[in-house]
Amino acid sequence: MTPALQQSHGGVDAENESIKRTKILLLGTRRSGKTSILQVLFKDLPPKQTFYLEPTMRVTRHTFDTIIPLEIWDSPGNVAPDTLGSPLSNFSTVIFVIDIRDLYQHPVAKLVEFVVAAFQANPNIDFEVFVHKAEKLQEDDKYENFRQIHERVIDRLADECPEFEQVPLNFHLTSVYDHTLQDAFSRVVHKVIDSLPYLEGLLNIFCSNTSCPKAFLFDIRSKLYVATDASPVDQVTHNLCCDYLQMLNSFGPLYKSNATSNPRTAIFSPTQATSPGESSSTSTISSSSSLPSSPPKPIVFPSAAASLTPSQPGTTLTYHLITPHLALLALLPTTVYEMRRGLVEWNIVWFREGVREIWEVEKERSVADSVIS
Numbered sequence: 001m002t003p004a005l006q007q008s009h010g011g012v013d014a015e016n017e018s019i020k021r022t023k024i025l026l027l028g029t030r031r032s033g034k035t036s037i038l039q040v041l042f043k044d045l046p047p048k049q050t051f052y053l054e055p056t057m058r059v060t061r062h063t064f065d066t067i068i069p070l071e072i073w074d075s076p077g078n079v080a081p082d083t084l085g086s087p088l089s090n091f092s093t094v095i096f097v098i099d100i101r102d103l104y105q106h107p108v109a110k111l112v113e114f115v116v117a118a119f120q121a122n123p124n125i126d127f128e129v130f131v132h133k134a135e136k137l138q139e140d141d142k143y144e145n146f147r148q149i150h151e152r153v154i155d156r157l158a159d160e161c162p163e164f165e166q167v168p169l170n171f172h173l174t175s176v177y178d179h180t181l182q183d184a185f186s187r188v189v190h191k192v193i194d195s196l197p198y199l200e201g202l203l204n205i206f207c208s209n210t211s212c213p214k215a216f217l218f219d220i221r222s223k224l225y226v227a228t229d230a231s232p233v234d235q236v237t238h239n240l241c242c243d244y245l246q247m248l249n250s251f252g253p254l255y256k257s258n259a260t261s262n263p264r265t266a267i268f269s270p271t272q273a274t275s276p277g278e279s280s281s282t283s284t285i286s287s288s289s290s291l292p293s294s295p296p297k298p299i300v301f302p303s304a305a306a307s308l309t310p311s312q313p314g315t316t317l318t319y320h321l322i323t324p325h326l327a328l329l330a331l332l333p334t335t336v337y338e339m340r341r342g343l344v345e346w347n348i349v350w351f352r353e354g355v356r357e358i359w360e361v362e363k364e365r366s367v368a369d370s371v372i373s
Contacts, residue, residue: 020369021063021071022192023090027114028097029107030055030077033132033176037097038062038074040176041185041222047176059085066219067226067326068193068362081117088114088121092192097130100137100145100173108149112156119167126191127169129153130184134175146173179223179242183235186224195358199227202354206330207231209347210340213315215330216241217322217355220249226326240308241329244317248304301352307334318344322352323359 028034036050042064060074073091081088088094096111111129118125131146150171158165172184190196203215207229214237216225223242304319308331316337320328328351337344 019069019366021069022092024070024072024093025091026072026074026095029110032097032099034074034097036176050176067359069366081114088118093126093188094118095128095130097132098149100131100133108152108156111153112160115167116160128188129169129171130174131171132174134173135177179239182223182242183238189224189226195362196227198358202351203227203229206347206351210332210344211336212330212332218245218327218329220325220327248319320348322355
């Protein structure tokens, strides 16, 4: 097998090779949509441009940093367990992508081959199946094909060996043209974040203290939510948060300015932040900064808010930057946001401190694990 190429997709440690990364393997047949998934999620490629992507010819490693450092391996369609170039036991998660229109035996046989090899190498490995390109079919045909693919995989595993019938496979219906891809990949990432219970606990406390019905901790660039509170994820709410974050990513750079040349000028950019401190909030895109008395840059934490029902008091969607590439998106009752703003901001400050401590611990552990290995 030819040597793997490596690409970096952002994050403060994306170029740092002295840290141990959690490895995710992306598999599938030719033209199933593997590379499109990575390009749309991590390189902001417009979905309509995925049609022009060249097929993957050799294994490519993509590094990406969120609350933990990730390394995602994009493999060509003809790869086999013995030609991968790395033991399957090195991977925490395997994602197999199947074109929803492809009901033939070849992709199912290839999936079963990797499932058997992966669980023999590491029984604790997480195996996810993305039934991709769901936008190609009508609603009824979409779910019928999804059901057939699911049944064929389970039946083929049972034919291989009865014990493999109990292998925990998770199937997701995905498309690059909506936010089902972000939702599915977020659920995959949740399983490799050891600190997830602590992040969820912080979100639960925030929701309890602010009467917030739903809150997400989003990775800004990829629009993956790395944690959410205990209430069920509503697809409509998730889509709304993704659209709002995408809008801020698109228009945020227009509000960016040079703080060193004009300290009074506010800065808004969802992908940048400075040192921790008090948060800022307004009912529109804004941020606050104080006049520095010394050369260091002012403390800036951008925030934004939008009323979902302008004609009457209802719900307000808020955005607060937590770390340089994590943001809190929360739905708040408009009356709470307007009349108890101080309470909301106070809870955000403490939430930010908690997340930053977890983030620092994860970074230190990645470096320590790298030294040990």
